[in-house]
Amino acid sequence: MIKLEQVSKIFYKKKREIQALKDITLHIEKGDIFGIIGYSGSGKSTLVRTINLLERPTSGDIYLQGKNIVSLSEKELIPFRRKIGMIFQHFNLLSSRTVFDNVAFPLQLTNMTKAEINKKVDNLLDMVDLSEKREEYPVALSGGQKQRVAIARALASDPEILLCDEATSALDPQTTRSILSLLKRINRELGITIVLITHQMEVVRAVCNRVAVISAGELVEENEVNVLFEFPKSPITQELLNPTLTID
Numbered sequence: 001m002i003k004l005e006q007v008s009k010i011f012y013k014k015k016r017e018i019q020a021l022k023d024i025t026l027h028i029e030k031g032d033i034f035g036i037i038g039y040s041g042s043g044k045s046t047l048v049r050t051i052n053l054l055e056r057p058t059s060g061d062i063y064l065q066g067k068n069i070v071s072l073s074e075k076e077l078i079p080f081r082r083k084i085g086m087i088f089q090h091f092n093l094l095s096s097r098t099v100f101d102n103v104a105f106p107l108q109l110t111n112m113t114k115a116e117i118n119k120k121v122d123n124l125l126d127m128v129d130l131s132e133k134r135e136e137y138p139v140a141l142s143g144g145q146k147q148r149v150a151i152a153r154a155l156a157s158d159p160e161i162l163l164c165d166e167a168t169s170a171l172d173p174q175t176t177r178s179i180l181s182l183l184k185r186i187n188r189e190l191g192i193t194i195v196l197i198t199h200q201m202e203v204v205r206a207v208c209n210r211v212a213v214i215s216a217g218e219l220v221e222e223n224e225v226n227v228l229f230e231f232p233k234s235p236i237t238q239e240l241l242n243p244t245l246t247i248d
């Protein structure tokens, strides 16, 4: 469903070159909850942003459902981007709009009628268990509730893929569990493929079926989650599994 073939990304900052991704090849199957894990600065965000070409790779190819999208224009990308929803660590809600209007926002840009939008948004709010917060503004919500609104908004366009960029990193463990269980339900019930980036191994263990470990822009290891947890090969994976906070 998603194939990255030898994807590299170089950023140029003043005269300095930053190689954020080096020759990454990854295949994500339909229905996967695919984890991408690595330390801060390893290239996770850049990698996930190449999937919808928010970040264009310097070289390499990206296939969505068999079609190489790297050479498409912004206009040609629209139908592909419509199939991809995204949620973020800091939720990115519109503070001047109510919960209802945040979720309705992507639908108001289509030719759906008001009644169709109302019905769809109410169903989505019901799905994320936020019906009673319909008329609240984001400021009145907890972090977990804000992330539920963001998930409902991402689902409004009926995506086939949901990209999650550190979606639970700003949440406490209990709220993290409830968001992860919602993501699992979305994957199971709606058949949405999920790509989830995180620096927390316990998040990968809780929901993912496959995982890729990246370090300094390189793919160091990839496997089924239970195999990787049982037989971690690379030192980075072993360290991520047994984090210590020892200070010299």
Ligand SMILES: Nc1ncnc2c1ncn2[C@@H]1O[C@H](COP(=O)(O)OP(=O)(O)OP(=O)(O)O)[C@@H](O)[C@H]1O
Pocket (backbone or CB within 6 Å): 011, 012, 013, 018, 019, 020, 038, 039, 040, 041, 042, 043, 044, 045, 046, 047, 199
């Ligand atoms: N727009 C940019 N311009 C220049 N350098 C960038 C840009 N975006 C990312 N980088 C650099 O690319 C490298 C990878 O960054 P990236 O944000 O992908 O890592 P990350 O693993 O997601 O880190 P974090 O978990 O801290 O967000 C870093 O060295 C970063 O400074």
